[in-house]
Amino acid sequence: MIIYALCFALFLVGLYGLIVKRDLIKIILASGIMGYAVNLMIVLFGYRREAVYPILEKGKEAAVMVDPLPQALVLTSIVIELGTTAMLAALAIQLYKKYKTFDITKIRRLRG
Amino acid sequence: MTPVLFVIIPLASAFLIALIGRKREILSLALSFLATAALLGLSVLTYLRLGSGIMVYELGGWKMPFGIALVLDAFGAFMLVIVSLIALTSLLFSFRYIAHLGSDWKFYALFMILVGGMNGVLITGDLFNLFVFTEIALFAAFALVAYGGRAHEFEASFKYAVMASVSSSLILAAIAVVYSATSTLTMAHISIAMAGVSPGVKIWIGALFLAGYGLKSAIMPFHAWLPDAHSSAPAPVSAMLSGVLIKTLGVYVLIRIFYNILGAPGVFITAFLVMGTASIILGVLLALGQSDFKRLLAYSSISQVGYILLGMGLNTTLGMVGAVFHIINHALFKSLLFYNAGSLEMGLGTRDLRKMGNITKLMPITAHSSMVASLAISGIPPFNGFFSKLIIIIAAVQAHQPVYALLAIVGSLLTLTTFMKVQRYGIRGESPAKVLLAKPGWGMNAAMIILAALCLFSSLLVIPGIKESVLDPVVAAIMNKAGYAAVVLGAQK
Numbered sequence: 124m125i126i127y128a129l130c131f132a133l134f135l136v137g138l139y140g141l142i143v144k145r146d147l148i149k150i151i152l153a154s155g156i157m158g159y160a161v162n163l164m165i166v167l168f169g170y171r172r173e174a175v176y177p178i179l180e181k182g183k184e185a186a187v188m189v190d191p192l193p194q195a196l197v198l199t200s201i202v203i204e205l206g207t208t209a210m211l212a213a214l215a216i217q218l219y220k221k222y223k224t225f226d227i228t229k230i231r232r233l234r235g
Numbered sequence: 236m237t238p239v240l241f242v243i244i245p246l247a248s249a250f251l252i253a254l255i256g257r258k259r260e261i262l263s264l265a266l267s268f269l270a271t272a273a274l275l276g277l278s279v280l281t282y283l284r285l286g287s288g289i290m291v292y293e294l295g296g297w298k299m300p301f302g303i304a305l306v307l308d309a310f311g312a313f314m315l316v317i318v319s320l321i322a323l324t325s326l327l328f329s330f331r332y333i334a335h336l337g338s339d340w341k342f343y344a345l346f347m348i349l350v351g352g353m354n355g356v357l358i359t360g361d362l363f364n365l366f367v368f369t370e371i372a373l374f375a376a377f378a379l380v381a382y383g384g385r386a387h388e389f390e391a392s393f394k395y396a397v398m399a400s401v402s403s404s405l406i407l408a409a410i411a412v413v414y415s416a417t418s419t420l421t422m423a424h425i426s427i428a429m430a431g432v433s434p435g436v437k438i439w440i441g442a443l444f445l446a447g448y449g450l451k452s453a454i455m456p457f458h459a460w461l462p463d464a465h466s467s468a469p470a471p472v473s474a475m476l477s478g479v480l481i482k483t484l485g486v487y488v489l490i491r492i493f494y495n496i497l498g499a500p501g502v503f504i505t506a507f508l509v510m511g512t513a514s515i516i517l518g519v520l521l522a523l524g525q526s527d528f529k530r531l532l533a534y535s536s537i538s539q540v541g542y543i544l545l546g547m548g549l550n551t552t553l554g555m556v557g558a559v560f561h562i563i564n565h566a567l568f569k570s571l572l573f574y575n576a577g578s579l580e581m582g583l584g585t586r587d588l589r590k591m592g593n594i595t596k597l598m599p600i601t602a603h604s605s606m607v608a609s610l611a612i613s614g615i616p617p618f619n620g621f622f623s624k625l626i627i628i629i630a631a632v633q634a635h636q637p638v639y640a641l642l643a644i645v646g647s648l649l650t651l652t653t654f655m656k657v658q659r660y661g662i663r664g665e666s667p668a669k670v671l672l673a674k675p676g677w678g679m680n681a682a683m684i685i686l687a688a689l690c691l692f693s694s695l696l697v698i699p700g701i702k703e704s705v706l707d708p709v710v711a712a713i714m715n716k717a718g719y720a721a722v723v724l725g726a727q728k
Contacts, residue, residue: 134404141401147393154400161407168415193414196363200407203370207400210377214393221386232387 126167134160147215147225151208158204162197169193237292238307238358240277241315242368244270245351249344256340263340264330267347271326274350275319282312287708291360291726299421299724306360306422306723309708313559314357314487317566320689321478322350324682328574329471331676335581336383336469345382349375349475353483360723362410362420369406369451369484373399376480380468391467398460402450409443412436426496426720441503444492452485454544455514458537462521465536466529466586470577473529474570477536482562486543495719504550511544512639515646523653528576528586528661532569535612535653538646539565545643546627549634555710557627560696564619567693568611571686575605578675578683579661583668588660593667600680602662604687609654611690614647619694626697 137160140153169190177191215225222230248270256263281290290307293299307315326346333342352372359365377399381392414420416436417428429437446457453461465477493503518538525531543565546558578601579594580586595602611618614625624647631640696705715722 134408137404138401141397150397154397154404157401157404158407161404161411164408165411165414168411192420193411196410196414199363199367203367203403204400206370206374207396207403210374211393211396211400214377214381214389214396217381217389218386218393221389230390232390 127164130160130164130167133163136160145227147218147227147230150227151211151215154211155204155208158200158207162200162204165193165197165200238281238290238305239292239294241274241354241358242351244274244277245347245354249347249351252340252344252347256343260340263343264326267343268323268326270347271319271323271350274354275316275323278312278315278319281307282309282316285309285312285708287711289722289726291723300419300424303364304360304421304423304723305358307358308719308722309712310487310490310559311357313709314483314562315354317563318350318353318357318479318483321475321566321570322346324570324574324685325471325474327678327685328474328577328682329469331678332469332471332577332581335673342379342382345375345378346472346475348372349379349480353479356483357487360422362413362422362425364420365488366403366406366410369488370403372480372484373403376464376472376476379472380464380476382469382472383467388467391463395460395464398450402447402457405443405450406447409440409447412440412443416440422491422496423720423723426498426717429497429717437497437500438502441493441497441500445489445503445506448485448488448492449510452481452489452540453537454485454510454540455517455537456510458514458518461537462530462533465533466527470529470573470580473532473577474573477533477573478566478570481536481540482543482566486540486547486562490547490713494713494716496717498717499550504548507544507548508636508639509548511541511546511548512642514538514541514544516541516642516649519646519649519653523649523656526588526660528579528588528657529573530586531588531653531657532572532576535650536565536569538650539569539612541646542624542627542643545639546630549627549630549636549639551630551634552710552714553626553633554630555713556702556706557623557630559706559709559713560619560626561623563693563696564611564623564690567686567689568608568618568620571604571608571683571690572612574679574683574686575601575608578679581673582671582675584672588657588664590664590666591661591668592664593669594662594664597668597671598675600683601675604683605662606658607687607690609658613651613654615651617694618690619696620690622694622697 137153137157144150171187171189174187174189177188248266252263252266292305294303349372352368355368377392377396381388416432417425450457465473515538518534522531522534543558543561546554611620614621628640628643
């Protein structure tokens with residue numbers, strides 16, 4: 124149980140960073156941390172105690188295996204997160220070119 | 236004919252545009268136009284042939300619990316028609332408008348990816364696949380919001396991307412919980428397995444999905460990103476975002492998950508009612524205070540999506556008819572209003588309502604079509620907005636929710652006030668412009684005329700004979716609730 128609580132704590136660290144931090148780069152990192160926490164949770168859901176890797180081999184007894192599907196999901200989700208991070212970083216670079224700062228409180232041309 | 240064409244056509248055309256469109260500008264335009272026209276024809280055909288039936292396609296021949304299944308029912312096909320229709324008019328509008336921003340094949344490629352992602356969301360029958368298509372559509376949307384390349388556009392896009400990454404994390408967490416509770420990701424099987432899931436876990440699943448997809452559909456506590464993103468994007472993209480993106484990625488998925496998978500649990504249906512009504516009132520109040528035309532429209536989108544949620548939350552057949560009808564109506568008139576805003580911005584160089592005027596003389600088509608759209612969104616008969624709002628309000632009274640009905644009427648009156656302000660200060664304003672910076676091209680005018688005509692003609696959908704054949708199969712597919720699973724699994728054999 125404690126491992127799920129730690130996973131949730133990691134998620135909250137990301138959320139905290141996203142809300143409190145003012146630096147664009149730190150916000151991007153915080154969103155990454157949130158993603159890692161969720162990925163970790165998915166892998167944990169597929170974990171079975173004392174299980175083997177989910178590949179059938181010749182001459183190997185079929186034993187309790189970990190669930191392979193969450194691993195496949197996490198791979199997909201890592202790729203998607205890579206895309207999101209790259210997109211955010213590209214936008215941050217453009218924002219720096221326009222405003223000459225990474226401080227989110229100084230980037231305020233939109234109001235209301 | 237398979238549903239998979241709805242994803243293949245836009246993605247293939249995006250690829251081809253990137254490949255050959257960069258050499259010849261006109262080719263990228265022709266390709267995207269051809270692809271969207273084909274999609275519109277195909278979706279109308281599918282919708283007519285499907286009726287209240289269902290189409291199940293198993294990708295790669297993998298049977299349902301193992302592979303990814305594409306499921307197309309009346310509701311999905313209905314949404315496909317709306318997406319293709321708005322996409323086609325948006326392209327008609329954009330070839331002149333985007334040339335004005337600096338013509339580029341990248342715009343058309345991104346636009347087709349956006350359409351492909353949305354179509355994918357509408358045809359998939361697999362929860363994780365739904366998430367992946369959501370992300371595809373969103374990536375294209377981030378890039379398109381920042382397309383103009385001005386400082387505030389990057390700012391809006393960054394805000395949008397951060398909000399979307401939070402909501403994606405929440406959705407992924409929800410999918411993880413669903414998988415651990417039911418050991419499957421196919422929606423039909425989840426729907427069956429949900430019966431054995433404990434109520435506490437169901438609440439978790441519902442809450443995570445509500446927060447995740449609520450953020451994407453910008454209902455009231457989750458709305459903060461919408462006015463920036465939708466008002467900063469180029470006008471044809473705003474029309475796509477406000478007209479169809481928040482409905483396919485937001486409302487459609489909410490309906491699918493909460494009705495067809497979770498079987499309309501009471502606590503979340505009440506949440507839809509409350510959040511929908513809050514969106515109606517607060518959205519329109521915020522819209523009333525704006526003087527930037529596109530920002531006003533973006534806030535008004537929040538309010539109009541509130542009506543759809545209110546109709547959904549009543550959990551009656553009539554309420555759902557109103558909600559489904561309002562989905563198509565809002566797509567039509569809000570896209571039209573964004574085209575008007577784009578045409579005004581191009582002609583006058585400003586989006587500030589106080590600096591406009593004399594539009595009826597200078598741009599008669601823009602002025603008259605904006606009048607039609609304003610009347611439609613405010614709910615003046617005989618335009619479509621009147622009938623869908625009326626149905627929702629009658630449904631609220633019939634469901635013994637008079638307070639919500641009253642609030643919906645108040646919201647409608649405030650919408651009328653907002654758009655009277657647009658007409659009075661904007662289109663017929665007191666600081667008349669003498670000359671136009673650029674005349675709207677024929678494509679822009681054609682897009683506006685088509686949508687204005689459709690605003691009038693779509694009110695024909697309430698006529699009994701037509702309603703039974705158009706709206707009722709959609710509503711039946713939604714209100715069948717958990718029966719969705721039996722229909723999908725029955726069609727598989």
